[in-house]
Amino acid sequence: MNTGSLAFIFICTGLVFFMVPGLAFFYGGLGRRKNVINTMMMCVVPIAIGTLLWFAVGYSLSFGGDGDFIGNFSHLFFNKVSETTSSRGLDIPDALFAMFQMMFSIIAVAILTGAVAGRMRFLPMVIFMVFWLLLVYYPFAHMVWDEGFLAQLGTIDFAGGDVVHITSGVSGLVLALMLGKRRNYQRLEYRPHNVPFVLLGAGILWLGWFGFNAGSALSANSQAVHALLTTHLSAAAAMFSWIVIEACLTKKVSLVGASTGLIAGLVAITPAAGFVSTWSSIVIGFAVSPICYAAISVLKHRLGYDDALDAFGCHGVGGIFGGLVTGIFTLPSLALDKENVGIIYGNGHLLWVTIIAILVTVLWSAIATFVIVKGIQIFMPIRVTERAEAIGLDDSEHGETAYPTFMGLDS
Numbered sequence: 001m002n003t004g005s006l007a008f009i010f011i012c013t014g015l016v017f018f019m020v021p022g023l024a025f026f027y028g029g030l031g032r033r034k035n036v037i038n039t040m041m042m043c044v045v046p047i048a049i050g051t052l053l054w055f056a057v058g059y060s061l062s063f064g065g066d067g068d069f070i071g072n073f074s075h076l077f078f079n080k081v082s083e084t085t086s087s088r089g090l091d092i093p094d095a096l097f098a099m100f101q102m103m104f105s106i107i108a109v110a111i112l113t114g115a116v117a118g119r120m121r122f123l124p125m126v127i128f129m130v131f132w133l134l135l136v137y138y139p140f141a142h143m144v145w146d147e148g149f150l151a152q153l154g155t156i157d158f159a160g161g162d163v164v165h166i167t168s169g170v171s172g173l174v175l176a177l178m179l180g181k182r183r184n185y186q187r188l189e190y191r192p193h194n195v196p197f198v199l200l201g202a203g204i205l206w207l208g209w210f211g212f213n214a215g216s217a218l219s220a221n222s223q224a225v226h227a228l229l230t231t232h233l234s235a236a237a238a239m240f241s242w243i244v245i246e247a248c249l250t251k252k253v254s255l256v257g258a259s260t261g262l263i264a265g266l267v268a269i270t271p272a273a274g275f276v277s278t279w280s281s282i283v284i285g286f287a288v289s290p291i292c293y294a295a296i297s298v299l300k301h302r303l304g305y306d307d308a309l310d311a312f313g314c315h316g317v318g319g320i321f322g323g324l325v326t327g328i329f330t331l332p333s334l335a336l337d338k339e340n341v342g343i344i345y346g347n348g349h350l351l352w353v354t355i356i357a358i359l360v361t362v363l364w365s366a367i368a369t370f371v372i373v374k375g376i377q378i379f380m381p382i383r384v385t386e387r388a389e390a391i392g393l394d395d396s397e398h399g400e401t402a403y404p405t406f407m408g409l410d411s
Helices: 003-030 033-063 094-116 122-145 149-153 161-179 195-217 222-249 255-269 278-303 311-329 349-379 386-391 393-398
Strands: none
Touching: 003 033, 003 094, 003 195, 003 255, 033 094, 033 122, 033 393, 094 122, 094 161, 094 195, 094 311, 122 149, 122 161, 122 349, 122 393, 149 349, 161 255, 161 311, 161 349, 195 222, 195 255, 222 255, 222 278, 255 278, 255 311, 278 311, 311 349, 386 393
């Protein structure tokens, strides 16, 4: 074992974990003040659910065995997961690798909750999370990162553009469509209730993303350094790009917009961070903001779907874009397979298999989400009552109030 890599992945594991409360602040600030407790609770409850499920079966199903679509039960309850040696040829022991990967499963399921903020009952969401991890996240972690079906095709995903962001974004969209729109959607303007929370959450996410992407090198090496650099460059470029878009279109620059832009840049670079050049990362950052801006500000309103906190518009769309640019810009010198490189370097195979992987991810995530929701609806309603939605989910679902001095109701 390499002590430097041990220390590095310890820190990266903590940084990825820290992203979860960061996401809670980001989503909580974007939402309604009568729903802030519920919105944040939806983000943090995956810590409990995701941890216990990962320990029991998740790691084994994701990284156990050689099945095409799912692992086996060889590592149930971390059976034979060594704390001193690596069975994967890494600089870190299997137990630390498992802990690092656990954090990805937690943040993935937390992301999708933003699409249905303010209108989904808490218990059905908890049940949904369990089955979503089992039927969506664990299979894709195995298919992409453990030599499963998609990895065998030749697709690459450095830190989770496909496994984390496309799965959660698409599932969030389907969940939002099945729940229906919020009260007064498109009749009243929904404004973020606490913009400083949004910036606080975005800042924590940016910091945590250094562990998310650089840590995915799984060693304290040059690839980790490169991923750290491309991650920061893409986020900065996307933030600047979003600011320019707002200045040109609205003549004003918003803190929420700048925060959303940097998140889009982080999402887009995630699958490519260890594979593309520094100049490519800047291009990716600049390009993703207008795409996500159009999805959030134009497409959502024209199609009329209610992706409350833009989980699909930012993570789903940004993740799809990130996958495509990975197939365009992957450097021969950084590629896992020197024959499987970006199309601008003369080989279109990687882009082709990336498109296949994206289509598989979108269809699988959408169908699985639909089936899970239909199954839950057999036993209980998943949407809160109209009265509960009017009062706010903080009171109706949790019996708590974020701001005790606030006596009125949001519309």
